[in-house]
Amino acid sequence: MRRAVALAARGLGSTSPNPVVGCVVLDRDGRTVGEGWHQRAGGPHAEVHALAEAGDDARGGTALVTLEPCNHTGRTGPCAxxxxxxxxxxxxxxxxxPSPVAAGGAATLRDAGVxxxxxxxxxxxxxxxxxWLTSVRRQLPYVxxxxxxxxDGRTAAADGTSRWITSSEARADVHRLRAGSDAVLVGSGTARSDDPHLAVRGVPxxxxPLRVVLDTEGTAVRAEARVLDDAAPTLVAVAEDAExxxxxxxxxxxxxxxxxxxxTAGGLDLDALLAALFAQDVRRVLLEGGAGLAGAFxxxxxxxxxxxxxxxxLLGAGPAALADAGIGTIAQALRLSFGETEHLGPDLRLTARPAPDALAPEPSSTAAAPAVHPANEEF
Structure with a gap:
């Protein structure tokens, strides 16, 4: 099963809106005869790849799968x-x-004597x-x-210079992080000051991913902005009443x-944004900037x-990584649990996650997500 988990990870960034899944097939004697992972949405699932490699050796054997085999016919048949x-x-x-559409594979297998x-x-x-698991349960993307x-937590010096705080190894890892995401999101401040490109580079x-810019007043993204080139798709969001x-x-x-x-009082309705992205099959969002937008999230x-x-x-002065997040006292601090730690050149990559009870609940509204339009349509 640990090998199946490693295989599943190979699909990160290429399977949305489907999950990443790995499968290993053993023959009657417990020898590995087939391996596979879900490689792209619309393509064969992990079990199909592994069974094709195993051939007749799968008969009477064991399949180990990272996710319950699907019980649904979509672009491919049911793996169960x-x-x-x-x-x-x-x-x-x-x-x-957890998907109500594809669940039930285990029951189907048992009914067939497996x-x-x-x-x-x-x-x-x-x-x-x-x-994927979080987005399916919440019906909003994972952020x-x-x-x-x-x-000391500074993202730029006092004079605004920021290139480069981290090493080339860390910057290369950011592109791998983008490649594993469905959308990359920045706000108007980053769009105005950095003119970011946001596309993946150096990852064969x-x-x-979809490049998303929140430009509340519609004044930060210019006609010559790099996010409007043809390197990747882009979505620009503005307030309903913006000129x-x-x-x-x-x-x-x-x-x-x-x-x-x-x-909203703080800018744009973030849940409405996330609902619109979910409706476009975005399951994982990478929030890259800046401090104000991160504070709102x-x-x-x-x-x-x-x-x-x-x-x-150390810089000692300059903008902090996080702006006002509505935390007024130490008792309100968002407590985190550290996950993976990795050295990248001279830098340190830290992963942390909030406790589940620190996250917002699923949206209570069942209203449809805002419609996304090509800009030449009336709306």
């Missing part, structure tokens, strides 16, 4: 039925499928599939907030998407994971 037809006698899966059991290495399998800072075979005719024209000319969102309990790149340097 494929396992039955292959003649396996036992299926061990790590995590039950021994099926779940829970083996469930925590490890759930960790590699955290974004990872990434930032790079000095050891990467599927380019954004010039921006709409620029988005129209570049062939990208334009979205109007309800305005933290304040609303919409940050599921934090990836911090810390450089062994």
């Amino acid at each position: 039925q494929a396992l039955i037809e292959a003649g396996v006698s036992r299926v061990v899966y790590a995590v039950a499928d 021994h099926a059991e779940g829970g083996l290495l469930a925590d490890e399998a759930a960790a590699v599939n955290a974004a 990872t907030w990434k930032f790079a800072a000095t050891l 075979g990467a599927v380019q 954004a005719g010039a921006l709409a024209a620029a988005v129209e000319d570049s062939g990208h998407q334009f979205l109007r969102l309800p305005r 933290v304040a609303q309990g919409r940050v599921d994971e934090i990836v911090a790149y810390l450089a062994p340097a």
Whole structure:
């Protein structure tokens, strides 16, 4: 099963809106005869790849799968039925499928006389599939907030210079993080000051994520902005009442998407944004900047994971990584649990996650997500 979890991770960034899944097939004597992972949405599932490699050796054997085999016919057939037809006698899966559409594979297997059991290495399998599992249960994307800072938490010097706080190794890792995401998100401050490109570079075979810019007033993204090139798709969101005719024209000319969102006291309605992204099959969002936008996400309990790149340097002054997040006293501090720690050149990459009870609940409204329009449509 641990090998199946490692195989599943190979699909990160290329399977949305589907989960990442790995499968290992053993013959009657317990020897590995087939391996597979879900490689892309619409393509064969992990079990199908592994069974094809195993051939007749799968008959009477065991299949180990990181997610309960699906019981649904979509662009591909149900994996539970494929396992039955292959003649396996036992299926061990790590995590039950929470999707109401695809769940029920274990029951189908048992009804056909196949021994099926779940829970083996469930925590490890759930960790590699955290974004998909969370988004399915919540019906909103999983949000990872990434930032790079000095050891004293500064993202730039007092004069505004910030290139480069972290090393080339850390910056290369950011591109791998982007490649594993469905959307990369920044706010108007970052768009105005940095003119970021947000596309993945240096990751062979990467599927380019959707570039998303929240430009509340419609004044930060210019016609010549790098996010409006053809390197990756882009969505620009503005307030419903913003005077954004010039921006709409620029988005129209570049062939990208334009979205109007309800305005809130702090800017744009983040849940409405996330609902619109979920409706576009976005399951994992990488929040890259800046401090104000990160503060808004933290304040609303919409940050599921934090990836911090810390450089062994001190500045003492300059902008902090996080702006006002609605925390007024130490008792309100958002407490985190550290996950993985990794050295990247001279820098340190830290992963942390809030406790589940620190996150916002699922949206109570069942209203449809805001419509996303090409900018040349009337709306």
